Amino acid sequence: MPIRVNLDRILIDRRMSLTELADRVGVTIANLSILKTGKARAVRFSTLSALCRELDCQPGDLLVYEPGPAEEPDEEA
Amino acid sequence: MRALGPGSVSSFLKIILDVVYVALVAGVAGAALLALAALLFAFNPSLLANVKISGGTDFTAHAPLVVGGLLAASFYMANVLVIIGALRRIFATLTAGDPFHPDNVNRLRVIGLMLAVLELGRYAIWGISAWLPSVRDVRPTFSLTAWFSVLVVFVLAEVFREGARLRREAELTI
Numbered sequence: 001m002p003i004r005v006n007l008d009r010i011l012i013d014r015r016m017s018l019t020e021l022a023d024r025v026g027v028t029i030a031n032l033s034i035l036k037t038g039k040a041r042a043v044r045f046s047t048l049s050a051l052c053r054e055l056d057c058q059p060g061d062l063l064v065y066e067p068g069p070a071e072e073p074d075e076e077a
Numbered sequence: 078m079r080a081l082g083p084g085s086v087s088s089f090l091k092i093i094l095d096v097v098y099v100a101l102v103a104g105v106a107g108a109a110l111l112a113l114a115a116l117l118f119a120f121n122p123s124l125l126a127n128v129k130i131s132g133g134t135d136f137t138a139h140a141p142l143v144v145g146g147l148l149a150a151s152f153y154m155a156n157v158l159v160i161i162g163a164l165r166r167i168f169a170t171l172t173a174g175d176p177f178h179p180d181n182v183n184r185l186r187v188i189g190l191m192l193a194v195l196e197l198g199r200y201a202i203w204g205i206s207a208w209l210p211s212v213r214d215v216r217p218t219f220s221l222t223a224w225f226s227v228l229v230v231f232v233l234a235e236v237f238r239e240g241a242r243l244r245r246e247a248e249l250t251i
Contacts, residue, residue, distance in 0.1 A: 031251045041249040 002068045007036045010055050010062065025050040080171075087171035094165045101158045105151055112147035119144055142209065149202055153195065160191045177240035185234035189227050196223045 011018065018036070022029045027047060034040050048059055055062070079085040119141065163184040170178040203217040 027251060034249060035251045039249060040251045041246050043251050047251050 001038060002066050003038075004064045004066050005035055005038055005040070006062055006064055007032070007051075010057055014055055016055070021051075021054060024054040081176060082174040083172060085172065087168050091165065091168040091172050094161055094168055098158070098161045098165055101154055101161055105154045105158055108147055108151040108154055112144055112151055115144045115147055145205070149198075152198060156191050156195050156198070160188050163187050163191075177237060177244040179241040179245075182234050182238045182241060185230055185237055189230035189234060192223065192230060193227045196220065196227070 011021065018029055018032055022032050025032075025047070027050075035043065043063075048062070051057075051062060052059060081087055167181050167184050170176060170181055199220075200217070207217075
């Protein structure tokens with residue numbers, strides 16, 4: 001996925017743990033981990049706005065576009 | 078009444094399928110044992126010299142036909158057993174409220190394949206019985222409904238594949 005999530009760096013800058021962020025945003029730690037490790041396929045605007053609100057940042061600070069393979073192949077169901 | 082989840086129509090149908098499955102397992106085992114016994118007796122006709130089929134026909138004269146019939150019945154019931162087994166597992170996921178489980182795609186494909194095998198088996202039995210001198214009045218018919226069902230099941234499998242993909246997407250949407 002060419003979209004990279006900078007959650008790790010912002011959390012360090014804000015000296016905030018993933019558990020604390022999960023509590024504040026109302027998202028499970030498991031889902032935040034999916035987001036942090038770049039496995040997420042999509043982010044809801046409501047989640048993004050809650051993250052920006054709690055981390056005091058802009059969406060562009062969280063998400064970075066890096067040219068690369070467009071999409072991971074879908075798993076055969 | 079709810080269609081999915083515990084206590085729904087799906088769970089009721091799952092119970093019926095469980096009962097049918099157990100009955101079919103017993104049926105397949107019984108038919109296979111009878112076929113085996115008939116085959117053994119066919120090779121040793123002296124054991125059955127006095128056995129008459131109802132109507133006074135000598136068993137040994139019709140042994141190949143009886144064995145073939147029993148084997149065909151076992152094959153038919155085994156195919157239906159596979160179909161019912163796959164349906165049971167699909168309905169278990171429906172009862173759990175998870176219709177787009179990824180495994181349901183292959184289960185539906187298996188059902189479609191087995192329906193096609195059953196139909197082809199029917200043609201094979203017609204072909205064989207037309208050769209047999211003791212069998213008369215064979216009327217082969219081509220069932221459009223059966224092939225239509227096969228295609229519908231394969232299309233449904235693709236629908237479920239798309240559903241499973243969307244479910245995966247939803248899981249990875251934060």
